[in-house]
Amino acid sequence: MSDPVVITYLELPAGAPLLAPERPAPAGFATREVRDPAVNRDMYRRVGADYQWVDRLPWSDERWAEYAARVETHLVELDGQAAGYYEIELDAADSSKIALFGLLEEFQGIGLGGHALTAALARARELRPRVWLTTCTLDGPHALQNYRARGMRTFHTATLPAPA
Numbered sequence: 001m002s003d004p005v006v007i008t009y010l011e012l013p014a015g016a017p018l019l020a021p022e023r024p025a026p027a028g029f030a031t032r033e034v035r036d037p038a039v040n041r042d043m044y045r046r047v048g049a050d051y052q053w054v055d056r057l058p059w060s061d062e063r064w065a066e067y068a069a070r071v072e073t074h075l076v077e078l079d080g081q082a083a084g085y086y087e088i089e090l091d092a093a094d095s096s097k098i099a100l101f102g103l104l105e106e107f108q109g110i111g112l113g114g115h116a117l118t119a120a121l122a123r124a125r126e127l128r129p130r131v132w133l134t135t136c137t138l139d140g141p142h143a144l145q146n147y148r149a150r151g152m153r154t155f156h157t158a159t160l161p162a163p164a
Contacts, residue, residue: 007136008144008154012121018122021115037069039075044057070089076103084107087101088127095128096125096130096131097133101117102139121152
């Protein structure tokens with residue numbers, strides 16, 4: 001029997017400092033905005049393969065296009081190669097949500113995640129003063145630690161039954 005899934009809601013409140021990683025970004029690190037639903041679909045499938053991201057897999061091309069039109073998507077790159085991505089969704093007059101954030105497995109553990117998250121939080125904060133996201137116990141083992149290291153704090157938790 002699997003353990004229940006704990007969902008943690010974190011925020012970077014308006015005015016709270018965004019804490020950048022202490023180490024410099026890896027050489028060749030960059031992010032860039034993309035507007036192509038095929039990128040959203042591909043990165044969702046590839047990044048989410050290890051984390052049970054399955055809800056969107058059956059979406060049609062039309063549904064991906066509708067979704068991609070309402071989020072801001074950024075590729076995380078290392079030496080011009082896609083290493084991960086994040087999506088930002090505007091959800092309230094004063095908040096933006098990092099709807100998805102993740103790195104491909106081969107780019108984890110090299111100091112990229114903190115810099116990618118810093119870029120995501122900085123961009124989301126340009127759009128709205130408060131930024132929030134969710135993570136869960138199905139995500140990578142360093143996800144929650146990375147969010148907290150950037151200055152985010154928990155504002156809610158929930159527990160769901162183990163996935164079937």
